[in-house]
Amino acid sequence: MVATIRDVAKLANVSVATVSRYVNGTRKVRGKTAERVKFAIEELGFRPNAVGRSLSTSTTKSIGMVIPSISNPVFSDAVSGVSAAIRKEGYSLTLTTSQYSPEGEVDAISTLLENRVDGVILTVTDPETSKALELLEKSAVPFVMIYNQPSSGRATMTVDNVAAGKEVAGELIKLGHKRLGMVSGKFASSDRALARMNGFVKGVRDARLTAPVICEVDFEAQDISDVLEPMFKDMNAAPSALFCSNDILAISVIGALRRLKIAVPKEVSVIGFDGIAVGRHMYPTLATVVQPSKEMGKAAARNLFERLAGGQDPQSVILPHEFTIGESAGPAAKHDPTDLQTQSKPTSKRSPT
Amino acid sequence: MVATIRDVAKLANVSVATVSRYVNGTRKVRGKTAERVKFAIEELGFRPNAVGRSLSTSTTKSIGMVIPSISNPVFSDAVSGVSAAIRKEGYSLTLTTSQYSPEGEVDAISTLLENRVDGVILTVTDPETSKALELLEKSAVPFVMIYNQPSSGRATMTVDNVAAGKEVAGELIKLGHKRLGMVSGKFASSDRALARMNGFVKGVRDARLTAPVICEVDFEAQDISDVLEPMFKDMNAAPSALFCSNDILAISVIGALRRLKIAVPKEVSVIGFDGIAVGRHMYPTLATVVQPSKEMGKAAARNLFERLAGGQDPQSVILPHEFTIGESAGPAAKHDPTDLQTQSKPTSKRSPT
DNA sequence: ACAAAAAATGTAAACGGTTACATTTGTGAA
DNA sequence: TTCACAAATGTAACCGTTTACATTTTTTGT
Structure with missing residues (x-):
């Protein structure tokens, strides 16, 4: 059906490794070879399959987000901030809503975890009792809350x-x-x-x-x-x-x-x-x-990326509000x-x- | 790190096939065996990896959405409708925004296609000239527009x-x-x-x-x-x-x-x-x-599912508006x-x- | 108790990438 | 020209599932 890296390799008369390296720029490929690969890719309309890549690299380049509802613009603003911040890093956004219910939160997190998102940004009804947060902690997927009050040493981006x-x-x-x-x-x-x-x-x-x-x-x-x-x-x-x-x-x-x-x-x-x-x-x-709100979303995303990159302990940030x-x-x-x-x-x- | 189906199989002393069948309910597994598998899953906190599954089934159970901006509540409403409709079917939502620009649309669609979403719901600036729609058509991924005017026989959900x-x-x-x-x-x-x-x-x-x-x-x-x-x-x-x-x-x-x-x-x-x-x-x-708007989102999602399930030609729908x-x-x-x-x-x- | 049919389970090959390691090709110095 | 070394490329295993097909176990009818 749709072209795979093997199809490209065959057409360009190179190995799949070379195609992979050309596509990702992970290693130099010689001019002559590069041209053949480039041609084959265009000829076949090859588009790397992120699923295969994810399985191989065990990273999905996607961030999950859970908000109570998207109908309140305050949350859209946060989504907007997250969206902008992660796009810059080449990540994509999986958005779920919890309808302000703890069960909704658990469902949402379960889905996100199955999808192996690299990180989660969420707002829960009550951090103290949230089963969703426990799931996240057990899973070791980095997460940051937004809007929620600081508690239990978990990272949250909020105002005072x-x-x-x-x-x-x-x-x-x-x-x-x-x-x-x-x-x-x-x-x-x-x-x-x-x-x-x-x-x-x-x-x-x-x-x-x-x-x-x-x-x-x-x-x-x-x-x-x-x-x-x-x-x-x-x-x-x-x-x-x-x-x-x-x-x-x-x-x-x-x-x-x-x-x-x-x-x-x-x-x-x-x-x-x-x-x-x-x-x-x-x-x-x-x-x-x-x-x-938008800045909170961005800050949350950045916090996540820092942790994904280096390590860094989760860290809460109180952002300034203004009457x-x-x-x-x-x-x-x-x-x-x-x-x-x-x-x-x-x-x-x-x-x- | 995190448990795989093989870990579960080993612990339950069954084959991976049995675990898979138990998890998905695709075949009967005998009570005794089922119990062992159930136990192993809980013991290990096993959560099926959607990435592996997607690669195997070549379906991601995810729908991509492209809207101009999330800051206009009219689009949030549509997102809300789509979100509700697809959740019911066990799908998840990958949300992208185009900032009202055709290049943004192309970027968004490219990302979605690489992620192999099963379908796309989108609003473009101009369906007649949209490069993004061409990409979609070439890719053969089913898509429905919302808000956009009907044109070129492409499916769209909108009002008159x-x-x-x-x-x-x-x-x-x-x-x-x-x-x-x-x-x-x-x-x-x-x-x-x-x-x-x-x-x-x-x-x-x-x-x-x-x-x-x-x-x-x-x-x-x-x-x-x-x-x-x-x-x-x-x-x-x-x-x-x-x-x-x-x-x-x-x-x-x-x-x-x-x-x-x-x-x-x-x-x-x-x-x-x-x-x-x-x-x-x-x-x-x-x-x-x-x-x-919400209904439009739902209708778009349903349209997509119909096509994913049966076939059905893409079909535009004019929904009622009310002054x-x-x-x-x-x-x-x-x-x-x-x-x-x-x-x-x-x-x-x-x-x- | 036994054979045949049915049900449950197992084996192994995909799916589409990445990458460690092996091999080939190219380069420059002597 | 030849050799040593670097650069480019290739091979094949692996990531975590599903599932066709093969095999084993259970059930059924006698």
């Missing part, structure tokens, strides 16, 4: 989520907010959301404010409005600022607040986390903590009766008077 | 972009718009944008309106504001509605208009194309043509002197009284 969460609290407090809240994806499936929450709560507590309302949502399943509505029944008690555990969630929250006729940021400020591109383009622009103010966050509104001056129409849902 | 474009024109005209415009990504790198434009122009022409302003932008590179500003110098001449060739672009356009202090949709309506999730969550919700109105599109504003009543602050940029 606790510090960032605290920073968000600080910024909101600086804007005069006194009643804060957080809307987060399930902590069980996101150690970083948990870390952000912890930092946020600490920041609020340090400022001697009442502890923030924490609202855990199953983002993929629930309608955010249903969660937000009771929370904002009484605007005098409701938080004047919400920290969301990621940008997608924040965008949804802003949309839901609008539907509840609550103005952002006039009545409620919203801050996200991730720094996905669309947040900068939309209106209101999203106040958020920007994490360098970016946007139109979705502003000064705290005063929720006394003069509240009615706010531009949005008062509705029966609001506090009386 | 021309009809959709025309439909958008119709909807805007129905809303009373008379001066229409389109902002599009480079036609040279998107046959579907071109098709949408053609339909749009046709729709406008059929309504006997003046031809729409067409504005081609290098979206990744340029700042949209620079493009929009001259267009909206004179509001009496400027279009009252803009059709954007994709949602991401539309979101940026809305943002840019806001920065130019032009209200959406009060002064200018904006309609996108794709139906990415964020458009439904943001404010204003994005009026757009929803195409079933969805959103808050970003509304009735045409009257741009006579009473224009000043519009909520947004008049600026020197606007037409004089």
